[in-house]
Amino acid sequence: MNYISSTNNAALMTQARESLKVKWGLAIGAWIVFMVLVNIGSETILWESEDGNRKTTLDIIGILINGPMSLGYAALILALSRNQSPQFAQLFGGFKRFGVALGAFLLQVIFIILWLLLLIIPGIIAILRYSQTWYILVEDENIGPLDAINKSKEMMRENKWKLFCLYWRFFGWFLLCFLTLGVGFIFFGPYVSVSLAEF
Numbered sequence: 001m002n003y004i005s006s007t008n009n010a011a012l013m014t015q016a017r018e019s020l021k022v023k024w025g026l027a028i029g030a031w032i033v034f035m036v037l038v039n040i041g042s043e044t045i046l047w048e049s050e051d052g053n054r055k056t057t058l059d060i061i062g063i064l065i066n067g068p069m070s071l072g073y074a075a076l077i078l079a080l081s082r083n084q085s086p087q088f089a090q091l092f093g094g095f096k097r098f099g100v101a102l103g104a105f106l107l108q109v110i111f112i113i114l115w116l117l118l119l120i121i122p123g124i125i126a127i128l129r130y131s132q133t134w135y136i137l138v139e140d141e142n143i144g145p146l147d148a149i150n151k152s153k154e155m156m157r158e159n160k161w162k163l164f165c166l167y168w169r170f171f172g173w174f175l176l177c178f179l180t181l182g183v184g185f186i187f188f189g190p191y192v193s194v195s196l197a198e199f
Helices: 009-020 024-044 060-081 088-118 120-129 133-139 145-155 160-169 171-179 185-198
Strands: 046-048 054-056
Touching: 009 060, 009 160, 009 185, 024 060, 024 088, 024 185, 060 088, 060 133, 060 185, 088 120, 088 133, 088 145, 120 160, 133 145, 160 171, 171 185
Parallel strands: none
Antiparallel strands: 046 054
């Protein structure tokens, strides 16, 4: 099957802005809650070493919620990008498929780490390869985690460079967000998310 994307990245970004026009509030709220919850894990369990340095331990809570939250966020953003009527509750819908979401998250992390052990570039390629996993899981409730990852790899075979270029188009915006003392990220995050869903 041919999965080559035919819409140029500039058009995808325009479509994202159109989709966000009257739904910025929902998109921003969902992005903030999502980012807080998936990042809270790396900061919650700390201990002091003998020399007083703080070290972060593996946070079980963070691992358990990351997959379901990623699945729920993908469902909400995908619906928003399609100009449907997403509900904030969709953000937590991934917990209904907890096992699948957790499995997909763990497999992606393992595969990406293994590729990163080789070099940075293979790790980046792996991230691009697996980028469609959450959307695939949203679309097909009967597919398993490994099958979704494999389908993502197939879909991205001819599209990795295009997705990389889409990310690159946001680099300038990313730098500008720092000039706003981080406030700009409130808009930047949803904009990137919806553009990726459009992709």
